[in-house]
Amino acid sequence: MDIADYTSRDATELAALISTGQVSAAEVHRAAAAALDQVDPQLGAIAGERFDHPLDYHESGPFCGVPFAIKDLITHAAGIPQRNGSRLFGPGIAYPYDNHLMTRFRRAGLATMAVTTSPELGFNATTEAVAYGRPTRNPWDPERSPGGSSGGSAALVAAGALPFAHANDGGGSIRIPAAACGLVGLKPSRGRITAGPDHADPLLGLGIEFAVTRTVRDCAALFDAVHGSEPGDKYLFPAPNRPCADLITQELPPLRIAFSTTALDPSRGIDPECVHAVRAVADRLAAMGHHVEESTPTIDAAAFDGQTSMHGAAS
Incomplete structure (x- = not known):
């Protein structure tokens, strides 16, 4: 699989190719690594260095082997330093455990290849933290910002280097970059995506975890894969009656x-x-x-x- 073939496909299609044996996960990862290495020198969207190998993931997940990245804020993976876009944390704090959403990302089969940039502590509508040494740029126009605070994730997804990536939103941090980069940006309802065990209500309940995607079907399928509560969460909602991936194909009555x-x-x-x-x-x-x-x-x-x-x- 070459870069052009890889970047032309969304996560749903990549997962189907891998699961049917038409392409191996390793081939997809090599194409993703090449794409990331090609665009990041100009975009400045990766916090630190791309991982030499994707983080471990479950091979039974619906997105088995599909490349992914996590934002340098809130969600964290065991042993991976997190800086929250701030020099306050020095080289970063490496938690000894995954938070609940990271566990769900792994369970979904996502192959995490990098950590993406965030403005300092997520409090900005642009992504240009001094901690990273350079601003993050919009792939449509490098003279402009991809928005924030999930600007690093949005820039890589909009550039085609990743089919989707982790993002979070308090006052627009999923929706602003999605608008600036031409992506699908859903901020789920409070309590639908767990923020535990480290947080109950990030940003007084405004902070919500999820992702930015290139297609609606990826957004729906990823939500199906990672939504839900964990023991100790503040909110407990019943599961949706039907998968979101089914709902997007349902014909709507006139609105x-x-x-x-x-x-x-x-x-x-x-x-x-x-x-x-x-x-x-x-x-x-x-x-x-x-x-x-x-x-x-x-x-x-x-x-x-x-x-x-x-x-x-x-x-």
């Missing part, structure tokens, strides 16, 4: 959908390309049989930004 291309704050413009993209999606939804209409809510932008209360306090 009522509203969209807007008007800025909530009139003083701020909207890029015409963004307007075009929103209208294209609206047209696509209408063609699928949904009832779609343009409707802009009335919002006092100054009050929302706190300007009114600030001016009142000053007066």
Whole structure:
């Protein structure tokens, strides 16, 4: 398997090729390593060095042998230093155990090949921590940021070097990089993905663990593989009635959908390309049989930004 063949396939297809013996996991790993080595000098998305060999994984998992990476924040693997994007942790703290989600990643068969960059402690919408010595760049335009805080994972997935990668989200850290890099970015509901045993409610409950992917089917199948509670978790939800991977092929009844291309704050413009993209999606939804209409809510932008209360306090 060469780089072009590898990068053209999502995780679901790679898993199928490996499971049917059309390609070996080792061949896929070699192609992934070559792809990572090719793009990272420009992107700066790997924290430290790529692993010489993928971390151990279960060969019975649904994504057996599929290349993956974990972000340098919250989720950790036994013996792998974690810096959280901060010089405060020096060369990193190597936990002697996997956290629960890392255990689930291994159980799913994911072959972890690297740790990806994060802004310091995850508190930024760009990924340019001083700890790594260079900013992380967007593969679509290296002069721009991939967003944050899961910018390293998003950059590698958008570049095709990985089919998907671990990410987490408190105030947009999955969704912002997904938008900036053209990826699928799902922030699951609180409690659906375990953050234990080290955390109960990261970031006062806002912090959620999951991933960024290139396809919706990978997103759904990965969620099916890793969701659920562990002993000691704060939340316990029943499992979904059906796998998410089945739901994405289910035909939806007609929905009522509203969209807007008007800025909530009139003083701020909207890029015409963004307007075009929103209208294209609206047209696509209408063609699928949904009832779609343009409707802009009335919002006092100054009050929302706190300007009114600030001016009142000053007066």
